Amino acid sequence: MFVKLAERITQQLENDNVINSEKRELYKYGFQQGFILALNFLTSIAIGIIFGMFFECILLLAAYMPLRSYAGGHHSDSSEKCYIVSSLIMVIWMCLLKFEILPISCCVIMLLISACICFTFAPVESSNKPLDEREQNVYRQKSLIILAVEICLWIFMSLILRKYEAIIPIVLITEAIMLILGKAKNRHDDKIIKNR
DSSP states (O other), X not given: OHHHHHHHHHHHHHHTTSSOGGGHXXXXXXXXXXXXXXXXXXXXXXXXXXXXXXXXXXXXXXXXXXHHHHHBOOOOSSHHHHHHHHHHHHHHHHHHHHTTOOOHHHHHHHXXXXXXXXXXXXXXXXXXXXXXXXXXXXXXXXXXXXXXXHHHHHHHHHHTOGGGXXXXXXXXXXXXXXXXXXXXXXXXXXXXXXXX
């Protein structure tokens, strides 16, 4: 669906001489990713509204998206899988917050474990987004800054805004899982390439 729409828009821009044919694949990819991101964002907001937790949904996205952008991790093989996984993650997040499943002790443990994993592995590149050495250094530095800011925010929330104290641990444990899955997938893909 996204691929066809991105192709149609790119073709129209090329026909109108807005872009040249050499950069058509770059534009097509950009449009496709933009559509996926927009749909994921709108669906996440809709899920937050359905659960009656619009503000919490915004906080979760605001904490997760920057860290995910720089730390990386596992990416689905198709835009459809990406959409389904993103929607399921948001539903799980909403359930954890709505039903107050996580006590403070669990939040602390999640925060410590996930922070260690993020510190150790970030960034994890994907086949869709390989990083050169300079990008690795820049992405690592930015992901560690974001991690530090989010830990400070969690301390503030746990002291002042107790209602939202589970948000940062939920975000960090999700990203930690994505990093582990991404590392495992990269190793698996490397083995396949070596065995060819």
